[in-house]
Amino acid sequence: xxxxxxxxxxxxxxxxxxxxxxxxxxxxxxxxxxxxxxxxxxxxxxxxxxxxxxxxxxxxxxxxxxxxxxxxxxxxxxxxxxxxxxxxxxxxxxxxxxxxxxxxxxxxxxxxxxxxxxxxxxxxxxxxxxxxxxxxxxxxxxxxxxxxxxxxxxxxxxxxxxxxxxxxxxxxxxxxxxxxxxxxxxxxxxxxxxx
Amino acid sequence: xxxxxxxxxxxxxxxxxxxxxxxxxxxxxxxxxxxxxxxxxxxxxxxxxxxxxxxxxxxxxxxxxxxxxxxxxxxxxxxxxxxxxxxxxxxxxxxxxxxxxxxxxxxxxxxxxxxxxxxxxxxxxxxxxxxxxxxxxxxxxxxxxxxxxxxxxxxxxxxxxxxxxxxxxxxxxxxxxxxxxxxxxxxxxxxxxxx
DNA sequence: CGAAAATTTGACATGACTCAACTGGAGTGG
DNA sequence: CCACTCCAGTTGAGTCATGTCAAATTTTCG
Numbered sequence: 001x002x003x004x005x006x007x008x009x010x011x012x013x014x015x016x017x018x019x020x021x022x023x024x025x026x027x028x029x030x031x032x033x034x035x036x037x038x039x040x041x042x043x044x045x046x047x048x049x050x051x052x053x054x055x056x057x058x059x060x061x062x063x064x065x066x067x068x069x070x071x072x073x074x075x076x077x078x079x080x081x082x083x084x085x086x087x088x089x090x091x092x093x094x095x096x097x098x099x100x101x102x103x104x105x106x107x108x109x110x111x112x113x114x115x116x117x118x119x120x121x122x123x124x125x126x127x128x129x130x131x132x133x134x135x136x137x138x139x140x141x142x143x144x145x146x147x148x149x150x151x152x153x154x155x156x157x158x159x160x161x162x163x164x165x166x167x168x169x170x171x172x173x174x175x176x177x178x179x180x181x182x183x184x185x186x187x188x189x190x191x192x193x194x195x
Numbered sequence: 196x197x198x199x200x201x202x203x204x205x206x207x208x209x210x211x212x213x214x215x216x217x218x219x220x221x222x223x224x225x226x227x228x229x230x231x232x233x234x235x236x237x238x239x240x241x242x243x244x245x246x247x248x249x250x251x252x253x254x255x256x257x258x259x260x261x262x263x264x265x266x267x268x269x270x271x272x273x274x275x276x277x278x279x280x281x282x283x284x285x286x287x288x289x290x291x292x293x294x295x296x297x298x299x300x301x302x303x304x305x306x307x308x309x310x311x312x313x314x315x316x317x318x319x320x321x322x323x324x325x326x327x328x329x330x331x332x333x334x335x336x337x338x339x340x341x342x343x344x345x346x347x348x349x350x351x352x353x354x355x356x357x358x359x360x361x362x363x364x365x366x367x368x369x370x371x372x373x374x375x376x377x378x379x380x381x382x383x384x385x386x387x388x389x390x
Numbered sequence: 391c392g393a394a395a396a397t398t399t400g401a402c403a404t405g406a407c408t409c410a411a412c413t414g415g416a417g418t419g420g
Numbered sequence: 421c422c423a424c425t426c427c428a429g430t431t432g433a434g435t436c437a438t439g440t441c442a443a444a445t446t447t448t449c450g
Binding site: 121175 | 254260276313317320328330334370
């Protein structure tokens with residue numbers, strides 16, 4: 001609980017009363033490993049904040065290949081942005097990679113909070129400003145870096161959970177096949193040990 | 196001028212007085228063809244709204260290859276998001292592909308407006324929510340679609356200006372080389388005429 | 391333990407890139 | 421207004437990064 005308020009406090013200052021109101025708009029929920037918070041075709045009702053565990057947000061294309069959009073661990077947000085803001089059926093899945101506890105807030109509650117506590121609209125604005133920058137950066141990385149280089153950046157970005165993620169999911173985040181990922185890692189190890 | 200207010204009015208309703216205050220925070224500026232609004236290493240002072248003409252936002256990687264982030268024509272916004280929100284030197288260029296007239300607002304003015312007219316913070320929040328969705332979608336397109344398919348989507352997305360953009364810039368937006376783009380187009384034409 | 395899933399490995403295929411040469415139009419200066 | 425240059429665009433040959441398919445191996449977990 002405190003974790004969420006700390007996250008908010010990084011960008012805006014809330015009074016005790018505002019904190020109380022805010023907390024009332026969230027509910028805590030717990031998902032077992034491998035359970036789905038969201039499936040393709042469903043409406044993403046909630047914006048979720050991870051207290052513990054790991055979530056994966058991904059899409060499946062026409063060839064049934066998975067494409068991972070993001071991972072979320074303790075202290076990070078997750079959701080299907082398109083579906084959440086439009087409240088229309090989305091195309092992505094969100095699954096718990098391990099038992100995961102979250103605090104979640106519906107879009108409706110969120111908009112109400114924006115009216116009651118304008119500072120929260122500011123907080124959210126800042127959150128997505130940064131998210132937009134990160135997404136642009138990642139897209140650029142995909143355009144200009146080799147798979148190997150992208151992998152190294154990935155390890156930095158997700159250093160807290162890198163050893164808990166299945167390789168196939170890392171590959172799908174990097175935009176390469178699991179087979180190629182495996183060969184690439186082997187190659188990197190070989191050339192590293194040659195030094 | 197009216198164009199900007201209409202753009203805002205799509206998401207929030209301003210009073211005449213608020214509209215007046217808002218307009219005072221923008222200045223109009225005009226750039227000749229091939230002139231730069233922003234260069235790598237500079238701070239992106241302004242968020243710009245295009246009244247006429249076309250802007251291109253791109254980055255140059257270590258191999259001196261260009262990567263186009265976006266084009267902006269009449270009624271669209273442009274800027275280096277990272278640099279604009281952090282007010283730190285950025286890595287992207289913004290250049291006018293033809294003579295371009297814009298309305299621009301500094302980050303400082305923008306933040307002032309957010310305090311004076313909270314509805315404008317809401318407007319901006321909605322703007323970047325959508326921008327985030329579009330960027331995620333584009334990243335996914337890059338991951339799951341072939342260059343050919345990406346090209347077709349590009350033509351829809353930028354149907355208003357597709358014939359005014361140099362091919363090398365379209366190629367760099369699609370994440371392919373101009374040579375490959377040229378060959379691809381030729382191939383597409385051939386297989387189309389065979390029908 | 392046994393089945394299913396994840397990972398590894400190898401042979402081969404391919405989409406996209408590089409380099410280089412050529413063409414044709416756009417702008418520039420004399 | 422011509423001659424010249426300089427980009428943008430095209431095209432071809434060869435290459436490379438990554439994908440595909442298939443099989444073997446290891447790990448996970450009921």
